[in-house]
Amino acid sequence: MRHDHLLSAKQLSRGDIETVLDRAAALADDLGAVAGAHVDRLLGLCFFEPSTRTKMSFDAAMKRLGGDTIDMGGIDSSSVTKGESLADTVRVIEGYADALVLRHPSEGSAQLASEFVDVPVINAGDGAGQHPTQTLLDLYTIRENAGFEDLSVGMMGDLKYGRTVHSLAHALTNFDVSQHFISPESLQLPRSVRYDLHGTGAQIREHTDVEEVVEALDVLYVTRIQRERFPDENEYRKVAGEYRIDAELLERAGDDLTVMHPLPRVDEIAPDVDETDHATYFQQAHNGVPVRMALLDLML
C-alpha cells in the first residue's frame, strides 16, 4: 500500500485493505515486536471534535511503534478560538510532526488539509463524511469473525449522517458482500454514497425494519441515531426506539451473527446483548490499536 494521504475509504483497493489487515494480524500477536520501528517520528493529533477511541488508539499505536505523539488539545485551548483557518492550523502543525491525524466537524476537511501540507494526512472523521481508519478496524473485525466470502452485512441506524457507515459501505464493495441498509426513511444513505455503490455494481438492499432481515445476516453493524438530527424530541424517541436491538431480537438471528458498533452506544444495543456470543463491539474497539499500528507503519 502506498498512499500519500488516507482521506476516504473510496481510495482503498482490496489489495490495500488486505495489506493493512495482514500487517495488523501479524502485529496483534505481538504488539511489542516493532517497538523500535518508528523511533523519533512524531504523529500530530489534530482533533477538532471530541474523541476517545480514535484518538487514544492512534496515540497508543504510535507509541507502540516507538514513536510519539503531539496533541493539539481541545479547540478551546487552540488558536481555532481566535478564528484561525484549518488551512493555517495544519500548515503550522506539519512543521512539528511527521504525519497528521485530523478529526473535524466539516465534511471535506481532510481533503482540504491534504492540499496544504506535504506530510501524510489521515482522516479520523470529517463531519458526516468519511472515517476510513474506523473502516479498516471494522474490516479487520469482520474478517476475524465472519470472513469475506459470500457475506451478508446489515448496517442499521443513522445511515445518512453516519460517517462510519459511508466508509464501510464503500470499502465492502471490494468484497463478495451483500449490503443491507436498515434505517428510517429520513436517515437513509445520502445520494453520494448511493451513487458510488450503484457505480460499483454492489448488491445493496434497503429496509426500514431490522426484523425482516436479521435472520439473513452474518454481520449486523449498529450505529447510534443522533438526537441532534431531529428537531422534534418525540420524533427522535419514536425512531430511536424502533432501531434498537436486544437479546430477544437476536434469538431470530443465526448463531454466528456478529454484532458490531463503532461506539459510543447510547441505548441502541441493550446491555443484555453484551452477554451473548454475538457481541463483538468491544473486541472491535480493541482492534483499533493493531490496525492503526499497521496503517502508520505502512504510511510513515
Added chain:
Amino acid sequence: MTDTELRVSKIEDGTVIDHISGGQALNVLAILGIDGGSGEEVSVGMNVPSDRLGRKDVVKVEGRELNQDEVDVLSLIAPAATINIVRGFDVVEKHRVSRPNEVTGVLSCPNANCISTDGEPVDSHFEVLDDGVRCTYCDTIVRESITAHVSVT
C-alpha cells in the same frame, strides 16, 4: 440580418454567446464574472424566438474573447450554447460548448457543513457528472437547480 438579431446590437470585436436556454443569460454573465463593472459593453437578449430552442437568450460582450475553459463551464447551464468570436464585425471562430471534467470557483457547495463554504482559502471544486456535479470536498451531488449555486459575481 434577422429580426431576432436586430434586438441586440452588432459588436465589432468580442464574443457572441448564442442559443442560451431561455432565462439563463444572467447566470451566464455571472459564471463569466461579467457585471459591467469593468466598463465592457454588454448586450443581453432574453427569451427571443428560436427555431431550435423555442425561446433563447443571447449575450454579446464587446472587447472580450472567451477562452475554451470559460466556454466549457457554460455547458453546465447552457448546454446548447454556441460561441462566436467576432473581429472587425466578422465571425472568425465558432465554438460549441462541451462539458468539462471539473469546474473550479464557479459554483458554491449547497452543503452548509462543507469545508469549502467555511471561509477557508480555497475555491469550490466540482467534478462534472453525466447528470450533475459533485463537490470534491464533501461529495455532495447537485443535479437540480445548478444555476442556484452559481457563485461567481
